[in-house]
Amino acid sequence: MTPPKIARFMAQRLVRPVDHQHIRLLEPSAGGGILLAAAVESLLEKPIRPAIIEALLYEQDQRLIPALEALCQRIIEACAAAGVRFEYVIRGEDFLLSELALRGEPVDGLLTIANPPFFKLNKTTDERAHRHGYAVYGQPNVYGLFMAATARLTPANGRWCFIVPRSWMNGQYFKAVRHTMLRHLTVDSLHAFESRRDSFEEDAVLQETVIAWATGRAIRENGFNVLFTRSQGMSDLDQALVQAVPAERIVADDEHATVTLPSDGASLFDGWSATLSSYGLKVSTGPVIAFRCQEFIRAHGSYDTVPLLWMQHVGQQSINWPIFKKLEHVRATAANAWTLVTNTPMVIMRRFSPKEDERRVTCAPYLGTLPGAVIGLENHLNYIHRPGGRMSHSEVRGLSALLASSVVDRHLRAIAGSTQINAGELRSLPLPSMNIIEAIGCRVSEFPTLEEIDTAVEAELGLSAAPRKVAA
Template sequence: MEQNEIVDNAYRNGIEATRKLQAAEQKEMGQYMTPPSVARFMSQRCIPHAHKSSLCVLDPAAGSGVLAAAAIEGLMDCDTKPKNIKLILCELDGRMIPTLKKLANNLRNRAKLKGVSLTVSIKHGDFLLSQMALSSKAIADVIIANPPYFKINASDERAEKHSYAVYGQPNIYGLFMAACAKLLKRNGKWCFITPRSWTNGAYFAAMRKHLFNNLHIEAMHTFESRTEHFTDDEILQEAMITWATTKAKSNQNVIVSSSAGLADLHNSQLNNMPLNQVIDDDDDQMLILPTHVNGIDLKAWGSTLENYSLKVSTGPIVAFRADKFVRLRKSKQTVPFLWMQHIKHMAVQWPIKKKREHIVANAASAWMLVPNENMVVMRRFSPKEDERRVVAAPYIEGSLPGAVIGLENHTNYIYRPGGNVTEAEAVGLAAYLNSRVVNQYLRAVAGNTQINATDLRRLPLPSLDIIRYIGQSALGLSLDEIDAVVENALANENRERLAA
């Protein structure tokens, strides 16, 4: 069997195995097969440049062995091949073990034809609880992985064993990344394909710190589509590939690229960026990827909400705690109660008659209600299938009845304490938040579908004059038309700033 056939065959076997699973079971296991083109793309940069006669390759979440096969394929295609390769395949799912044994035989036969001695060790069990993962002993020259994706409790044995990388509720893929960072030999290569959520947020802060203390990030590739990288699996994840090596000098650069999916994978543009522009210098060490859209870089703007005396808060009403005030039907005592489902791009739609969308306004509930005045309201979570990260709308004073209104806890809102947001500011800021420029920026700095207040507080903003100009032009426009208004306004301000 030819080497490329071995990789493709491993993928087909994996897809056949996962298709026998119920969707809920596959999601619970977090098991999704890496397409061969992605596996080869990952392995190309994983092949060590320096010649070594003996190498060890580790896949800690082998699945059907696609990534391992691609890595061995790359090593055996080198002009100077290693004489000896040790391949370690770890897999928890017992149904994959027969497939891995067949793969091992095919790889050994192929290696023999190439004059390479290949030994394969298949370890059936939980990698994170294995002696290998817990030893912190550098054993591998190449580590390549597509780990499972699902959250576990902090009390889970795996989280407790890897507590150095845990804060709050961890996602298991972050533990795989952290554990493998300790297993890499000097000048070794480490490559993972994962969701992008690890790049920011408090839950991954300990994991990032551990990762950056042990590894140097060499390159990153992001997939802009949530669906076009795992083509045969129904998965909605914003994925990225990260390549790293053992700790290097801090002044090195990072290669950053992106593609929509598989079709343009090899045609993506490359950015060569200083490491200190990719990893934020604050305690959380968040990753910040390039944010250019049509030549516009939001990081060039230095203002934030705080500069304009604006504040972002989370909707104060937790529905089950306010149950005695929430009503299915309106009365003389109630005011509108907005859930995130009421918020659309540039519009508030109320009522929708699918929620308990009224709340009693009296002295007892007053603390959880907000003034009926100009503001921007938005969803805290964007639908996974939505192309835009932010769903925001201007709320104009008096649009709904009552002196106050209710905002449910899955919403955020922007207002000016002790002052008024003008209508042009509310419309302009909502249009800016919904725009393609901001969408690209937030996808780069926020790896999940939650829009938290911290991201919004840090979001770079143009001048208030530009926000008001956008607001005077954007009402009633489609998203594509809003994109054109926002990008033209930002480009004009950028030119004026550079000419000054």
């Protein structure tokens, strides 16, 4: 259940000055009705109140229905004392399978407020995933379907507010959810909780939490800002400072539609305008998908094979091949040429990193030293390369060190809630000049420690007074 303090915080930004007399409220996963109560309370606190508040509540757990009925009766009395008529309907069914959700048509003046359940669904057998296939990609989570389904119901004069884990903001699994939301909504406010435990003490949930507020899609003026706040939990919620951040820095205008949380306060990244593409670099995903390439993968090398790198071969700033624990060779023939990449200097990184890893990015400079004109990279790896060209050793070492530095790590932890740093986030990552990147590469040793990397990066960025490395 949503703590009352957070419920009020959500409702106060959801409810704006009343400009029409009939307000419709939707709570698609009502629970105990705390969010409904907070929204009604906020409406009654406005100088101009609506004449009618109409609430529609969905709750599957039949044990909660009597408490919802009792709450709504109390709301009727409170509204009547303020000269407002309150009407309600409680539906003891799954909102995602309701006629309203499946129809998906905007409801005039609708205000939606929700703290939905979150658990994964089987997209092939679960009816909810099937009926909301427009928002399903990969392994769907039920909370994403709640977000997408209610977005479709929000008209241009409507508002929308959800409190959810922040994993929806990036990654492939929520890509269809984001696209659906952004077709129907304009995100105008975000709040990030740094600690899930401090906001929902009884829930053993490890992901950070965000609250998102949005308006029904309408014509947006140029220079639109998203209001952003951040707190550790509930204790410092009232002291959260407001940032006004250009919308284009929050929502990526590309196929991934990644939603990014800004860093806390001023950041040196704000002064960097370059990205990987500025330097002719591209981030790609390893093309060897093991179960599709079984006929080409080998345990032992031969005249027609080349090295195959898996996630286990990539450590922090080092490539270790072979390790004699994997199928470490792949055929290099015309039949599977599409699975291979040119054996050239590149930065290779793990697509997934455990939460306990010291840095969010685990990557290594690869200087093209393995045998063969081409090599294989398994699908759990990303790699940064220069198509039609060649990265220098100092570029590779410098970029790898920068990505593993504490400077970039703090930035990525601020913008990405999951342990997966996807290709879209790497593509949009602001970078310093290539001269600085190469200078970092010249500073670090062949197998630098994280401490050495931080010293080199901070020195070249002017964050410390470390002496420059002098060539012998």
